[in-house]
Amino acid sequence: MVAIEHLWSSLGATPMFWLAVTLAAYELGNTLQRACGGSTFASPVLTAIILVASIVGMTGTDYRVYFTATQLINFLLGPATVALAVPLARSARLVKENVLGVGLALLAGSVTSILSGIGLVWLFGGSRAVALSMAPKAATTPVAAAVSSQIGGIPALTAALAIVGGILAAVVGQKMLAKMNILDWRAHGLAAGVAGSGIAAAQVAARNELGAAFAAVGIGLNGALIGLVVSVVAQL
Structure with missing residues (x-):
C-alpha cells in the first residue's frame, strides 16, 4: 500500500500525467459517442469533464495542481477560438x-x-x-x-x-x-x-x-x- 501511495504521489506531481488523463478521457468520450451512433447526448466534452472530475476528486488532488498541469490545453483555447x-x-x-x-x-x-x-x-x-x-x-x-x-x-x-x-x-x-x-x-x-x-x-x-x-x-x-x-x- 505504501508503495502504491508513493507511486501515485510521484505520478500526481508530474504535469504530463494530468495532461494525458485529460486527453485520454476526451478520447474515451469520442469512442463512447461513436458507439452511441454520434448522439449529441454522449458529448465527449461532458464525458471528459465527468471522468476527470471524478479522478481529481477520488485522488484528493488539489484543483490548482490539475490546472497548472493542463495549462497547455487552456492556452490552446485562444488559438482555437481565433481559428473561427x-x-x-x-x-x-x-x-x-x-x-x-x-x-x-x-x-x-x-x-x-x-x-x-x-x-x-x-x-x-x-x-x-x-x-x-x-x-x-x-x-x-x-x-x-x-x-x-x-x-x-x-x-x-x-x-x-x-x-x-x-x-x-x-x-x-x-x-x-x-x-x-x-x-x-x-x-x-x-x-x-x-x-x-x-x-x-x-x-x-x-x-x-x-x-x-x-x-x-x-x-x-x-x-x-x-x-x-x-x-x-x-x-x-
Whole structure:
C-alpha cells in the first residue's frame, strides 16, 4: 500500500500525467459517442469533464495542481477560438448580406439570456451577487467571468454556469432547431454563438463552413453586447 501511495504521489506531481488523463478521457468520450451512433447526448466534452472530475476528486488532488498541469490545453483555447475567423473571412459577403437579421437575433438572444437569468435568481430568492453572476452566462466563458468580476458577481460561479450552458447548448441545440424545422446552417451557427457555446460552435464548424462563420460572428458580437447590456443592468 505504501508503495502504491508513493507511486501515485510521484505520478500526481508530474504535469504530463494530468495532461494525458485529460486527453485520454476526451478520447474515451469520442469512442463512447461513436458507439452511441454520434448522439449529441454522449458529448465527449461532458464525458471528459465527468471522468476527470471524478479522478481529481477520488485522488484528493488539489484543483490548482490539475490546472497548472493542463495549462497547455487552456492556452490552446485562444488559438482555437481565433481559428473561427478563417471561415468568417471566407463568408464575409454573406454575413454582410444578413447583418440586419444577425443584429436583431443577437439583441434578442442577449437580452433574453440576461433578463431570464436575473429573473430566475430573484424568483427563487437569490442574492444580488448570484443574480449578477447569472447575467453574463451566455457569453463565452472567459468573457463571462471577466464581466462578472467587473459588475460584482462571482466569476467562478459565472464560469461554471457558462460551461454548463455551453454543454447544454451543444447537446440539445441542433436537435431542437431541427425539430422546429430550422435547417439553415446560418441559424445553427448563430444560435451556437449567441449561446456562447464554443463546443456547439465547434460541432457546427465541423459540419458546415457557413455555419462556422455565423458561429464566429455570434460568439464575438454576443460577448461584446452582453458586456455592454449587463453593465447597464447592474447599474439599475
